[in-house]
Amino acid sequence: MSSSCSHHCESCTANCGSRKEKDFSVPLAQKSHIKKVIGIVSGKGGVGKSMVSMALAVLMQRKGNQCGILDGDITGPSIPKGFGLREKLVTQDGLMVPAKTKTGIDVVSTNLILDEETAPVIWRGPMISGVVQQFWKDVLWENEDYLFIDMPPGTGDVPLTVFQSLPVDGIVVVSSPQGLVEMIVQKAISMAKKMQVPILGLVENMSYFICPDCGGKYEIFGKSSAEELAAAEGIDVVCRLPILPQMAQLADEGCLEELPGAWEEALNPLINVLEKM
Numbered sequence: 001m002s003s004s005c006s007h008h009c010e011s012c013t014a015n016c017g018s019r020k021e022k023d024f025s026v027p028l029a030q031k032s033h034i035k036k037v038i039g040i041v042s043g044k045g046g047v048g049k050s051m052v053s054m055a056l057a058v059l060m061q062r063k064g065n066q067c068g069i070l071d072g073d074i075t076g077p078s079i080p081k082g083f084g085l086r087e088k089l090v091t092q093d094g095l096m097v098p099a100k101t102k103t104g105i106d107v108v109s110t111n112l113i114l115d116e117e118t119a120p121v122i123w124r125g126p127m128i129s130g131v132v133q134q135f136w137k138d139v140l141w142e143n144e145d146y147l148f149i150d151m152p153p154g155t156g157d158v159p160l161t162v163f164q165s166l167p168v169d170g171i172v173v174v175s176s177p178q179g180l181v182e183m184i185v186q187k188a189i190s191m192a193k194k195m196q197v198p199i200l201g202l203v204e205n206m207s208y209f210i211c212p213d214c215g216g217k218y219e220i221f222g223k224s225s226a227e228e229l230a231a232a233e234g235i236d237v238v239c240r241l242p243i244l245p246q247m248a249q250l251a252d253e254g255c256l257e258e259l260p261g262a263w264e265e266a267l268n269p270l271i272n273v274l275e276k277m
Contacts (some may be wrong), residue, residue, distance in 0.1 A: 024164040026133050029095055031139040033126045036277055037251075038148050038200070039162060039171040043188035045153035047176045048205040049081065050078045051247060053150035054256045055173070055263055057105050059271050065145035068098060070135050071109030072162060074128045075121045086256020090115055095140040103116045103257050106144065108135045123158040132161050146274065155191045164197045170200040171277060173235070177207055177224040190231050200273050201238030202230045205243040209243040210262075 028034065050073070056069040071079040080086065083101040089112045090097050096113075098106035098255065111117045123131075141147060149166070152158050157170040162168060170191055175185045192199055204226040209218045220243060228238045242262055250256050 014258045022129070025167070027136050028141065029137060030210050031093075031095065032139070032144075034141050034144040034147045035159050036146050036274075036276065037167055037171045038146060039151055039159075039168050039197070040174060041146060041151045041159060041171050041175045041188050042153055042229060043110040043155060043184040043186070044175075045183045047153075047174050047181060047185075048241075049153075049174045050082065050150050050255075051251065052172065052174050052203055052205065052241075053148045054079060054251075055259055055267055055271070056274070057146070057148050057258045058103070058257050059264060059267060060274060061103050061105050063154075063271070063275070066104070066106075066143055068106035068108075068137075068141055068144045070132075070149045071107065072132055072135075072149050074131050074158065075123070075150060076111050077109040077111040078251075079107055079150055080109050080117070082251045082255060083107060083108075083258040085112060086117070087112075094138075096135075096138055096259055097140050101257060102151035105257075106140050106141065107224060129157045129161040132158055133165055135179060136166055153158050155187055159188070159191060163192070163197050166195055170198040172200050172238075173202045175202060175226060175229070176205050176225065177219065177221045179225070181231050182225060186229070186233065189235070193233075197233050199233075201236045201270065201271060202226060203238060204240045205266075206243050239266050239268075241266050 011094060018027050030158055040049045041047050051068055061067045071077045085099045087099060089099060096108060098108050099112055100106060110121055149162055151162065172186060173189055205225055206221060209220050225257055226237045227251050244260060244262055247262050250258055
């Protein structure tokens with residue numbers, strides 16, 4: 001144990017003897033059942049974690065799975081907007097009941113419990129972590145084949161809470177082809193390794209743009225170094241996603257379940273990884 005140990009194990013990632021004596025796992029409600037828990041993470045904001053979370057849920061739901069999304073971005077929730085959800089969550093037998101999208105995806109998010117969707121969430125870290133745990137244990141997650149957890153950027157309270165408290169089966173790391181982004185994404189990868197969370201692979205979003213007029217392929221943000229980053233970290237680049245203006249339009253209209261074919265095709269390798277879990 002470090003001589004500077006504060007004994008606040010819930011906010012520490014050190015793999016010391018003191019921490020091993022504590023169990024931070026949070027049980028599900030008795031009526032809930034979840035088969036696989038998948039975290040969508042990145043050290044950097046603005047890379048499209050929420051888009052990837054929603055797209056994976058949509059595609060896995062299309063394949064006959066029951067999917068849910070726990071919107072772990074407590075202060076900046078965007079999942080309800082992408083699916084056009086506005087009605088507030090209700091309770092049943094003391095548990096929150098997830099909102100359902102048009103195709104039946106279960107969603108829990110702070111924007112579904114606030115009086116106004118534009119109201120700011122001005123909470124400190126412990127309260128935010130507590131809400132994440134509530135979205136796990138105080139929600140009626142009925143027979144979910146896959147629960148995707150859309151996490152906020154960084155390596156702070158929410159990822160730490162999720163990794164320590166929830167039985168995460170694996171994470172998907174989302175990046176984009178800029179050197180600054182890749183450097184910060186490595187922090188998220190290092191955190192997952194330190195906490196012994198399996199990494200399913202790296203998804204590079206905004207990787208390229210296909211011109212609708214000439215069909216040319218352009219790397220808008222410069223040449224990708226995703227392969228080099230993945231090789232250095234010992235993980236795989238499972239897919240590279242194109243820049244698609246239609247995605248932003250669908251999200252703004254709350255219609256992301258109408259996922260375009262270009263993204264579906266690009267995400268198929270990751271879908272195959274999830275199906276083999």
